[in-house]
Amino acid sequence: MKLAILSRNSKLYSTRRLVEAARTRGHTVRVLDPLRCYMRIASDGFSMHYKGKPISGYDAVIPRIGASITRYGTAVLRQFELMGSHTPNPSDAILRARDKLRAHQLLAAQGIGMPITVFGDNPDDTVDLLSMLGPPPHVIKLNEGTQGAGVMLTEKPSASRSVVEALRGLYANFVVQEFIGEAQGADLRCFVVGDRVVAAMRRQAPEGDFRSNLHRGGVAESVLASTDEVDVALRAARVLGLSVAGVDLIRSSRGPLVLEVNSTPGLEGIEQACGEDVAGAIIADIAGHLLAAGKFNQ
Template identity: 80%
Template sequence: MKLAILSRNGKLYSTRRLVEAARERGHSVRVLDPLRCYMRISTEGFEMHYKGAQIAGYHAVVPRIGASVTRYGCAVLRQFELMGSYTPNSAAAIARARDKLRCHQLLAAQGIGLPVTVFGDNPDDTVDLLSMLGPPPHVIKLNEGTQGAGVMLTEKLSASRGVIETLRGLYAHFLVQEFIGEAKGADLRCFVVGNQVVAAMRRQAPKGDFRSNLHRGGTAKAVKASKAEIETAVRAAKVLGLGVAGVDLIRSKRGPLVLEVNSSPGLEGIEAATGVDVAGRIIEHVAGGGVPVRKHPRNADLTDS
């Protein structure tokens, strides 16, 4: 299989592991910086160039697109799809997952548990908006934040109003959610590949913080996810159309609740905590789903719904 990995940096752990796993399984693999890919679009066909040379014939593309380059990265990935390349995560699916509001709406519509969430735009509606949510503590999240950045906890109603007013003054898009106190600063990262959770770890927030992200000083250890947690994680990834996803769950009194679905989950933390060859599982999944390159793929997911 001729495989491309879309990544800004070939030295990153996740990118390196995917390259190693692909080569170990006999595949040809190349790392492509999505920002160096450029396209020709016409009714006669689709063309891609990279650093001055035409590229084509990739059976599959694994996207590792960072949040800061989502728009352009998805355009590049969509072009590959139109040129006949298979991808486990389509451009449309990545766009769904990156928009937290949209993601929550789609999951809730399918009956998947998540923290109660409110969203509004006009400052005149802030008091009523917060009354729809309930009493604090409240969790306020930037709509496109990553790795715990842009996530705040407010313990008083006045603090919630103050943060909301500040964010609106900055023209930021954000969500406000209920705080699940019984989780005690822990969450569960379920790594979904295809229709399976191939690895799971419990992340614990450092003392004095409620964010369990490893980039924020959280710790992780392997854990066996329950049947309900596995079903929730797999369903969440499927609803968004993701073949590879990191689904973050929180254990609550009413069952597992989805906090976030990550379309480019990191491999370092989960592989170190669990010892599972997650990169290998991804490559095997992609190799099994890849199809011969054809000019006009019928199964490409190019909608933005």
Template identity: 80%
Template sequence: MKLAILSRNSKLYSTRRLVEAARELGHSVRVLDPLRCYLRIASDGFSLHYKGRPIAGYHAVIPRIGASVTRYGTAVLRQFELMGTSTPNSSDAILRARDKLRCHQLLAAAGIGMPTTVFGDNPDDTHDLLSMLGPPPHVIKLNEGTQGAGVMLTEKLSASRGVIEALRGLYANFLVQEFVAEAKGADLRCFVVGGKVVAAMKRQAPKGDFRSNLHRGGTAKGVKPTAAEQDVAIRAARVLGLGIAGVDLIRSARGPLVLEVNASPGLEGIEEATGADVAGEIVRYVAVRQRRAEQQRIAREK
């Protein structure tokens, strides 16, 4: 299999591990910076160039598109798709996951448990908006924040109103959610590949914080998720159309609740915490998926 990995930095742990796994499994692999890819779009076909040369013939592409380049990165990925390249996470699926509001609406419509969430635009509606949510504490999240950035906890109603007013003054898009106290600052990252949970870790927030992200000083250890937690994680990835996903859950009195679904989950934390070969699982899944797509194409042409 001729494999491309879309990544801004070939030295990142996740990118390096995917390259290593692909080569160990006998595949040809190349890392492409999506911002150095440029596109020709015409009714007679689609083409891609990279650093002055045409690129084509890739059987599969694994997107590692950061939040800061979502728009351009997904356009490049869509071009690969239009040229017939297989991908475990389509451009549309990534966009669904990146927009927290859209993601939450889709998950809730599918009956997947999640913290109660409210969203509004007009300052005149803030009081009623918060009354729809219930009493504080409240969790306020930027709609496109990552790694715990742009997530705030307010313990008083006046504080919630103040933060909301400040964010509206900055023209920021944000959500407000209930705070699930029984989670005790911990969450569960379930790594889903091809419709199964291949690894999971419990992350604990540092003392004095409620965010368990490893980038925020949280700690992690490998765990075996319950059948219910695995089912919720797999369903969440499926609803968004993601073959590869990091699904963050919290354990609540009413069962597992989805906090977020990450379309480009990092490998370092979960491989270190669990000892699992997650990169190998990803490459094997992509290879199987690509072979099936090729068989279907051949069958259609007969």
């Protein structure tokens, strides 16, 4: 298999592990900086150059596209798709997952549990908008924040109004959600690859914080996800069109609730916490897809 990994930094843990897993299995792999890829788009066909030379013929492309380059990165990925390359996470699926509001709408439409979410635009509607959600605490999230950045907890109605008004003054896109107190600052990251949850870890927020992200000082441990949790994680990834996803859940009195579906989940935390070869599972799943489709001979 001829494989490309779209990543701005070949030294990142996740990128290095995918390269290692691919080469260990006998595949050819190259890391491409998506910002150095440039495209020719015409009715007679699609082509791509990279650092002055044409590139083509990749059986598969693994996107490791950061949030800051979502627009250009997904355009590059879409060009690869139009040139015939397979990807576990298509460009449109990444765009669906990156937009928290859109993702919540799509998941809720399929009956997937999540914290109640409200969204509005006009400042005159702020009080009524918050009344639709219920009393605080409220969780306010920037629509395209990552790794716990841009997530705030407000404990009084006045605080919620103040934060909402401040964010509107900055023309920020955000959603407001109910706070699930019984989760006690913990969530569950289910790592989906294809039709399986290959690893799961429980992340606990540090004392004094409610965000369990490892980049925010959270502590992770391997756990066995329940049947319901596995089912919800697989359904959430499927609804958004992702074959590789980190689905973040919280355990609540009304069952597992989806907090977020990450289209570019990091491998370091989950592999170290669970001792699983997640990178190898991703490569094996891509190879299996191509073999089933008759796209390459192993």
